Amino acid sequence: MTTQQDVIELAQRAREASLGLGLATRAQKDAALLAMAEALLTRAEPILAANAEDVARAEAGGTPAGIVDRLRLTPERLEGMAQGLRDVAALPDPVGEVVRGSTLANGLELRQVRVPFGVVGMIYEARPNVTADAAGICLKSGNAVLLRGSSSAAASNAAIVGVLRDAAVAAGLAADVVQLVPADSHDTVKALMRARGHVDVLIPRGGAGLIRAVVEESTVPVIETGVGNCHVYVDAAADLDKALAIVVNAKTHRPSVCNAAESLLVHADVAGEFLPRVVTALQGAGVTLHGDEAFAAYDGVVAATEEDWDTEYLSLDLAARVVPDLDAALAHVRRHSSQHSETIVTEDQSVARRWVAAVDAAAVLVNASTRFTDGGEFGFGAEIGISTQKLHARGPMGLPEMTSTKYVVTGDGHVR
Amino acid sequence: MTTQQDVIELAQRAREASLGLGLATRAQKDAALLAMAEALLTRAEPILAANAEDVARAEAGGTPAGIVDRLRLTPERLEGMAQGLRDVAALPDPVGEVVRGSTLANGLELRQVRVPFGVVGMIYEARPNVTADAAGICLKSGNAVLLRGSSSAAASNAAIVGVLRDAAVAAGLAADVVQLVPADSHDTVKALMRARGHVDVLIPRGGAGLIRAVVEESTVPVIETGVGNCHVYVDAAADLDKALAIVVNAKTHRPSVCNAAESLLVHADVAGEFLPRVVTALQGAGVTLHGDEAFAAYDGVVAATEEDWDTEYLSLDLAARVVPDLDAALAHVRRHSSQHSETIVTEDQSVARRWVAAVDAAAVLVNASTRFTDGGEFGFGAEIGISTQKLHARGPMGLPEMTSTKYVVTGDGHVR
Numbered sequence: 001m002t003t004q005q006d007v008i009e010l011a012q013r014a015r016e017a018s019l020g021l022g023l024a025t026r027a028q029k030d031a032a033l034l035a036m037a038e039a040l041l042t043r044a045e046p047i048l049a050a051n052a053e054d055v056a057r058a059e060a061g062g063t064p065a066g067i068v069d070r071l072r073l074t075p076e077r078l079e080g081m082a083q084g085l086r087d088v089a090a091l092p093d094p095v096g097e098v099v100r101g102s103t104l105a106n107g108l109e110l111r112q113v114r115v116p117f118g119v120v121g122m123i124y125e126a127r128p129n130v131t132a133d134a135a136g137i138c139l140k141s142g143n144a145v146l147l148r149g150s151s152s153a154a155a156s157n158a159a160i161v162g163v164l165r166d167a168a169v170a171a172g173l174a175a176d177v178v179q180l181v182p183a184d185s186h187d188t189v190k191a192l193m194r195a196r197g198h199v200d201v202l203i204p205r206g207g208a209g210l211i212r213a214v215v216e217e218s219t220v221p222v223i224e225t226g227v228g229n230c231h232v233y234v235d236a237a238a239d240l241d242k243a244l245a246i247v248v249n250a251k252t253h254r255p256s257v258c259n260a261a262e263s264l265l266v267h268a269d270v271a272g273e274f275l276p277r278v279v280t281a282l283q284g285a286g287v288t289l290h291g292d293e294a295f296a297a298y299d300g301v302v303a304a305t306e307e308d309w310d311t312e313y314l315s316l317d318l319a320a321r322v323v324p325d326l327d328a329a330l331a332h333v334r335r336h337s338s339q340h341s342e343t344i345v346t347e348d349q350s351v352a353r354r355w356v357a358a359v360d361a362a363a364v365l366v367n368a369s370t371r372f373t374d375g376g377e378f379g380f381g382a383e384i385g386i387s388t389q390k391l392h393a394r395g396p397m398g399l400p401e402m403t404s405t406k407y408v409v410t411g412d413g414h415v416r
Numbered sequence: 417m418t419t420q421q422d423v424i425e426l427a428q429r430a431r432e433a434s435l436g437l438g439l440a441t442r443a444q445k446d447a448a449l450l451a452m453a454e455a456l457l458t459r460a461e462p463i464l465a466a467n468a469e470d471v472a473r474a475e476a477g478g479t480p481a482g483i484v485d486r487l488r489l490t491p492e493r494l495e496g497m498a499q500g501l502r503d504v505a506a507l508p509d510p511v512g513e514v515v516r517g518s519t520l521a522n523g524l525e526l527r528q529v530r531v532p533f534g535v536v537g538m539i540y541e542a543r544p545n546v547t548a549d550a551a552g553i554c555l556k557s558g559n560a561v562l563l564r565g566s567s568s569a570a571a572s573n574a575a576i577v578g579v580l581r582d583a584a585v586a587a588g589l590a591a592d593v594v595q596l597v598p599a600d601s602h603d604t605v606k607a608l609m610r611a612r613g614h615v616d617v618l619i620p621r622g623g624a625g626l627i628r629a630v631v632e633e634s635t636v637p638v639i640e641t642g643v644g645n646c647h648v649y650v651d652a653a654a655d656l657d658k659a660l661a662i663v664v665n666a667k668t669h670r671p672s673v674c675n676a677a678e679s680l681l682v683h684a685d686v687a688g689e690f691l692p693r694v695v696t697a698l699q700g701a702g703v704t705l706h707g708d709e710a711f712a713a714y715d716g717v718v719a720a721t722e723e724d725w726d727t728e729y730l731s732l733d734l735a736a737r738v739v740p741d742l743d744a745a746l747a748h749v750r751r752h753s754s755q756h757s758e759t760i761v762t763e764d765q766s767v768a769r770r771w772v773a774a775v776d777a778a779a780v781l782v783n784a785s786t787r788f789t790d791g792g793e794f795g796f797g798a799e800i801g802i803s804t805q806k807l808h809a810r811g812p813m814g815l816p817e818m819t820s821t822k823y824v825v826t827g828d829g830h831v832r
Contacts, residue, residue: 019774022776023773023774102795104793104794104795105795108784108788108793110794110795112811115776117806117807118776118806196631196632200806200807201806201807215612215635216612216635219631219632221637221805221806221807223807239829241829242828242829245829245831246829246830246831248831249831249832250831253831253832334435352826356824357438357439358435358439360438360531360534360822361822362822362823363822363823363824363825364822364823364824364825365824365825365826365827366824366825366826366827367826367827367828367829367830368524368825368826368827368829368830368831369830369831369832371831371832372524372825372827372830372832373823373825377520377524377832378520378526378823379518379520379521379526389637390533390534390616390617390637390820391533391616391617391637391639391807391808391820392807392808394820394821394822394823395528395821395822395823396823404806404807404810405810405811406776406777406778406779406780406810406811407778407779407780407789407794407810407811407812408772408779408780408781408782409779409780409781409782409784409788409789410768410781410782410783410784411781411782411783411784411788412658412783413655413657413658413661413662413783413784414662414783414784414785414788415661415662415664415665415666415669415784415785415787416665416669416785416787416788416793
């Protein structure tokens with residue numbers, strides 16, 4: 001069984017490795033990323049064999065088919081992981097970027113420069129592709145990473161990390177820039193959460209329960225990701241064709257992800273015209289509506305309970321309510337939003353302006369599907385997660401969000 | 417006695433007030449800041465009377481003279497507080513600043529915009545001027561603030577906050593944009609630390625013990641400030657005149673603050689020439705040296721213990737050691753630094769380059785005193801503290817560091 005002390009030792013090895021990685025040039029890091037991509041493909045066989053073990057164990061244990069599918073690797077999925085690493089190699093290096101700079105009145109030269117955090121801990125659930133994605137993003141941003149995946153993917157993760165470490169060494173970096181934290185006990189998660197000073201930042205990715213536990217128990221600084229109770233508000237001045245397309249897309253394009261819509265609010269003035277259209281379209285797409293009285297008047301709509309307004313379904317379910325005005329919509333969002341992505345559909349410029357100003361969320365959208373809140377869609381090229389906290393990073397996190405900064409102050413004997 | 421529930425209620429009132437404050441224009445906020453400055457002076461009498469109570473209580477309780485001095489307000493100090501508020505009014509509004517923006521390939525307009533955190537909690541020690549400073553910076557950055565000062569300054573803080581609240585109301589803002597959290601029990605600090613969801617960020621300012629407790633116990637995100645075990649490293653290639661001036665300035669200019677130097681490292685190659693000069697100069701300025709063997713050979717130098725390398729003296733004491741080379745200096749700093757401010761004195765460009773790259777600290781300085789790590793010196797105009805953590809803000813924090821961001825995404829019916 002892995003002990004707290006074992007995890008601290010892993011973190012110390014990560015720190016040691018991070019010293020060299022933090023000074024590595026972009027060329028060295030890109031070479032390592034390309035070597036990792038290559039190695040995932042040339043050594044696909046043992047990875048797929050290890051994954052087959054995990055899958056067999058999950059199936060024998062009665063794991064639901066959907067989760068087994070997320071766990072399963074195929075040659076195509078391995079190629080996707082390799083391509084992800086190549087994509088990260090192609091992105092600019094955030095380390096060394098000068099964020100701001102000036103020459104002070106006394107001649108001191110001041111520069112604020114991006115630097116790696118040092119040691120990053122990732123805690124995540126089943127999908128083994130996260131292992132390669134996270135390793136790649138951390139490596140490019142100069143951070144040594146401790147990967148604590150799910151026990152259900154233990155064999156897959158061990159195989160992947162073994163391949164990545166070998167490739168790092170072949171490219172001249174320390175193996176310990178990527179390390180797997182054993183998932184043999186929940187205590188290794190606890191150990192990461194208490195490793196303040198050894199781990200610089202912890203990023204949990206997974207269900208709401210995991211994230212809440214990490215946020216509440218960790219003494220290591222945490223970046224909270226992912227819970228999305230996203231709303232679409234159809235205003236009195238909405239173009240109802242656009243509204244219909246946006247609601248259907250936000251709900252049904254990929255219901256299992258955090259930027260999928262979970263609640264629909266409709267201004268009373270357009271309810272008479274819009275409700276029949278939206279109910280028909282959503283039900284036609286297989287969506288179960290959990291509606292207030294106005295919605296529940298339609299066949300097949302389930303009466304909503306208070307709980308529905310706070311539920312992140314991650315399924316083909318949608319809470320729906322008619323609101324008397326913009327203020328009521330804002331109040332509903334303020335009360336129930338998880339501050340991820342909130343969309344208004346309106347042609348009224350001053351209403352849109354109020355929505356943008358008043359809604360407190362990582363992404364506030366006008367006449368666009370909530371599904372656009374995504375590092376890929378935003379053009380970041382890689383995404384480690386979507387932060388729903390206000391400190392450090394908010395919204396999709398790309399490479400720059402995986403760095404800190406330091407001030408470099410250059411003088412010539414300056415004193416005060 | 418103030419209960420946990422009382423503190424939550426204060427935080428809820430702060431949240432309510434923050435909604436209006438977050439939407440206030442710069443003109444409204446500046447008017448409130450100027451009204452506050454004015455009110456501190458026109459209502460100086462009751463503030464000074466309340467302060468006299470605190471001072472009398474402290475003196476009666478045998479509080480050391482230095483601390484009583486920090487607690488004491490004078491007409492001049494009140495004028496300084498008023499001027500601080502006017503200075504903040506003169507600074508640009510960080511809220512609404514577009515940090516980055518682009519038009520995506522599909523025509524979506526993406527902007528990342530600065531927004532207030534919402535509710536900020538400040539936990540700080542004796543000095544009542546922090547009350548006005550923090551209130552001003554929070555107000556300008558659109559944040560409602562909960563001020564939890566020291567019980568020793570309770571009467572002063574109550575008087576100051578009363579004046580500030582009245583001025584806020586006179587300027588058309590809610591009184592609850594500034595609130596004092598009673599210091600009648602340590603439980604109110606605990607209550608702030610557990611008010612996750614009600615308080616967006618907590619900033620402790622004070623001694624190492626206070627900061628450590630907040631960092632370890634808080635479930636509210638924390639910005640760690642202020643502990644500074646700062647080093648000056650005099651390299652083999654140093655200009656020893658510059659080195660002498662920098663060491664003396666860094667240690668003696670204001671020994672009680674976090675950017676004062678606490679440790680001196682000298683390259684062995686210049687020790688023979690530099691040690692007699694620096695020992696004489698420092699002792700002449702009243703400094704007690706805690707030295708390794710090389711330093712302890714000089715009269716009046718106390719032999720250093722292992723503990724000295726980790727001590728933030730905040731007094732006219734300095735730990736001092738000779739190191740064989742740059743690597744040893746870097747290793748010493750890596751082991752003992754609190755990652756605040758680290759200075760090298762050298763004329764060797766490649767040595768300076770290595771120092772800047774390898775030292776992990778909020779500020780890394782070349783040929784300049786550690787005393788320059790300061791919001792005022794950096795030209796930020798106002799400073800809420802100096803962050804020594806890597807997440808969100810690192811180094812002196814001005815108005816932009818008191819904000820989060822949100823992405824504003826504008827389309828015209830865009831779906832994926």
